[in-house]
Amino acid sequence: MSHLHSHTAAKPLNNGDEVLTVAASSALDDEQSLLEGLKILESWGLVCRPQDVSKRNWGYLAGDDSVRYSELHSENPAPLIAFARGGWGAARLLERPQPWKPGWLLGFSDVTSILLSRLSAGFDGGVHGPLLTSLAKEPVWSQERLRSILFGKSVPALNGDAWQGGIATGPLVIANLTVGSHLLGSRHMPKLRGAILILEDIGEAPYRIDRMLTQWRLAGILQELAGLGFGSFIECNAPSDEPPKKTFQLQQVLRERSRDLNIPVVGNLPVGHCCGNAALPQGRLGKLDGGRGELSLLSY
Secondary structure (H helix, E strand, C coil): CCCCCCCCCCCCCCCCCEEEEECCCECCCCHHHHHHHHHHHHHCCCEECCCCCCCCCECCECCCHHHHHHHHCCCCCCCEEEECCCCCCHHHHHHCCCCCCCCEEEECHHHHHHHHHHHHCCCCCEEECCCHHHHCCCCHHHHHHHHHHHCCCCCCCEECEEEECCEEEEEEEEEEHHHHHCCCCCCCCCCCCCCEEEEEEECCCHHHHHHHHHHHHHCCCHHHCCEEEEEEEECCCCCCCCCHHHCCCHHHHHHHHHHHHCCCEEECCCCCCCCCCCCEECCCEEEEECCCCEEEECCC
């Protein structure tokens, strides 16, 4: 078992374990998708507690900060906390003390901030994977992969594109690029020296991706990595009416900003705002094979 810190590994889930629904980010606008996601977890033998996140909002958030914070840090914790949706708002909760408890947390996108903060505090069990509102839309292989991770079973390697050769092993850290960028300089960003970093994003123009990756470079973070993987970057290409000579396309930016790092780099991994969004456990030991374009888990 390898983590960025030496905290006890989260125990595999068992039939009958409870699931707590948490809406830490934007207000819910699709209750049906939430219920469908909960139904999948129940089909695995888990028991989903009644949720009251569907009708809740405070402006664009799923309740005020106190309500969302109290939900995240429930006095009656469950073995699995499953986040309802992304959007914005999770990072606001990190201004307060974080009394993390052992167990599993599942989500991605805006929830990246919570997953990274918890990993930085030395807690295992964060899973970068589908939200409750996206889980039912995932292909069967993706749902089964998540189930295997939560229940302590092995999962197959993920395949992407071989961009830079070499083999790296190290703890996995998976992040939304925008959300992670806004944690830089805070105690909520784990130390990434020797880690395999996987980045994904949605709806950001190439120059904005360039700007954020440059920030990570200026902070010296990308230069310390053992390996770097890029997941899906949905709706991140330059407008089609832009003259090709006056812009860069997404893949040009990703390749150029990672070319001189002298580490394995893999592109187009099935991770992020795509379908399927392959679940990956934060902090667990992984292997990135840049020559084969393959990411595998070495610890469960």
